[in-house]
Amino acid sequence: MAISIRFAPFLTKTMFLKNKYPFDPTPSHHFIIALALAIWVFIFLYFTEPLDVNEFENIEKLVYLPLYAFLGALCYLSFLPFQYYLFKKNNTVWTINQEVLFISLFCIVGILLLRLFYLYVVVLGEPNPYTFWFHLRHILLPALVTIVPIIVIGRYAFGKYKGKKQEEQKIEIEGEGNYESLRLFSNELICIKASDNYIEIFYISNNILKKNLIRNKLSLVAELFPELLRTHRSYLVNPFHFQQWKTEKNKHLLILSHSIEIPVSKTYLTKVKTMVDFTTT
Numbered sequence: 001m002a003i004s005i006r007f008a009p010f011l012t013k014t015m016f017l018k019n020k021y022p023f024d025p026t027p028s029h030h031f032i033i034a035l036a037l038a039i040w041v042f043i044f045l046y047f048t049e050p051l052d053v054n055e056f057e058n059i060e061k062l063v064y065l066p067l068y069a070f071l072g073a074l075c076y077l078s079f080l081p082f083q084y085y086l087f088k089k090n091n092t093v094w095t096i097n098q099e100v101l102f103i104s105l106f107c108i109v110g111i112l113l114l115r116l117f118y119l120y121v122v123v124l125g126e127p128n129p130y131t132f133w134f135h136l137r138h139i140l141l142p143a144l145v146t147i148v149p150i151i152v153i154g155r156y157a158f159g160k161y162k163g164k165k166q167e168e169q170k171i172e173i174e175g176e177g178n179y180e181s182l183r184l185f186s187n188e189l190i191c192i193k194a195s196d197n198y199i200e201i202f203y204i205s206n207n208i209l210k211k212n213l214i215r216n217k218l219s220l221v222a223e224l225f226p227e228l229l230r231t232h233r234s235y236l237v238n239p240f241h242f243q244q245w246k247t248e249k250n251k252h253l254l255i256l257s258h259s260i261e262i263p264v265s266k267t268y269l270t271k272v273k274t275m276v277d278f279t280t281t
Contacts, residue, residue, distance in 0.1 A: 017095065017096045017097035017100070018095050018096070018097060019095060019096050020093060020094065020095060020096075021094050021095055021096045021098070021099045021159065022094075022156055022158075022159025022160045022162070022163050023087070023094030023099070023155070023159045023162070024155075024158040024159045024161065024162035025083075025084060025087055025092075026158070026162070027080070029158045030076075030077070030080055031077070032154070032158075033076065033150075033151060033154040033155060033158070034073040034074075034076045034077050035073065036150060036154060037069075037072050037073050037076055037147065037150055037151060037154075038069040038070060038072060038073035039069070040146070040147065040150050041065075041068055041069040041072045041073075041143070041147065042065050042066055042068070042069040044143065044146055044147075045065045045068060045069075045143075046061060046065055064121075064122055067117070067121070068114065068117070071110075071113055071114060071117055072110065072114075072147065075106060075109055075110045075113055076106060076151065078109075079102060079105065079106055079109070082102075082105075083102055086098050086101070086102070091206045091207055092206075093206065094159075099155070103148060103151065103152065106151070107144055107148065110144070111136065111140050111144070114140060114143075115132060115135060115136075115140070118130070118135065166185075167183075169185060169186075170183045170184055170185055171183070171184065171185070171186050171189070171225065173192075173199075173201060173214060173216070173221060173225075174214075174216070175214035175215045175216045176215045176216055177215055180214050180215055180216075181214070182201055182203075182212050182214060184203055184205075186227070186238070186240075187238070187240050188203045188204045188205065189201070189202075189203050189228075189238050190202045190203055190204065190209075190237070190238055190241045190256050190257055190258065190260060191235060191236060191237040191238060191241070191256060191260060191262055192218065192221060192228070192235070192236040192237075193218075193234060193235055194217075194218040194233070194234040194235070195213070197215060197217075198213050198214060198215050198216070199213075199214055199216050199217070199218055199221060200212075200213055201213075201214060202260060204257065204258070209258040209260075218234065218235075218236060221236060222236055229271075229272060229275050229276075230268055230271075231254060231262055231263065231264045231265070231268050231272050232262070232263050232264065232265045232268065233265065233267075235262050235263065237254060237256060237262050238256075239275055239276055241256040241257040241260075242254060242255075242256060242276050243255040243256055243257065246261065251263065252264040252269055254272070254276070
């Protein structure tokens with residue numbers, strides 16, 4: 001019992017880090033963040049003049065400080081392929097621990113790049129360069145304290161904006177009960193089956209087939225979402241998920257995503273064929 005209590009905070013923290021975090025994979029938005037980062041680095045160095053920056057001539061400031069800014073932006077952009085790898089590996093879900101990992105690696109690599117730039121560009125051939133620990137404590141870490149919030153705020157803001165836009169694109173299938181509803185993207189919906197006074201909704205969430213039972217009538221749903229195709233008195237399908245036709249004992253079937261088989265009655269056969277052929281060409 002004592003062991004369980006001792007590990008409870010650790011388990012809670014681990015579960016917290018796996019929570020979703022606002023994320024926008026749009027490359028152009030990350031280029032904007034990189035540009036903002038470069039501008040901020042230049043402004044920070046130019047006006048605060050940490051340590052020996054104040055000893056630079058104006059022409060030297062216009063040479064070295066933009067290079068520092070460029071390195072910061074380049075470091076951020078160089079991590080984008082790794083970011084997209086993590087994003088796809090986790091089924092296009094971005095979590096807190098992935099965000100922490102990305103920011104941490106950016107800081108570590110950024111420190112190393114700036115240290116190398118200082119040694120082999122800024123003070124190349126000069127005697128007595130700063131030691132690594134002095135450089136880290138008095139320049140690099142204070143710079144990161146001002147830089148990282150710019151990156152975190154920019155990434156979070158774009159992520160929230162992306163999430164808001166995505167929510168606006170979702171459809172909502174409501175039930176007769178006060179708390180019965182399902183919100184999802186139209187392309188996530190596969191089909192809907194009538195089941196007595198309920199409808200059974202088949203949909204995809206994180207590439208996993210799921211289903212939800214809601215109290216409603218299929219005819220009402222068909223009126224609200226005319227883009228869905230009636231194949232049978234008991235079925236509505238999303239043509240987006242059509243895979244192929246199947247004929248079995250003179251019965252026509254539609255094969256949808258996740259190998260879902262939907263019967264097509266003679267009443268709807270011609271319309272279904274026309275609609276499916278139109279949406280798949």
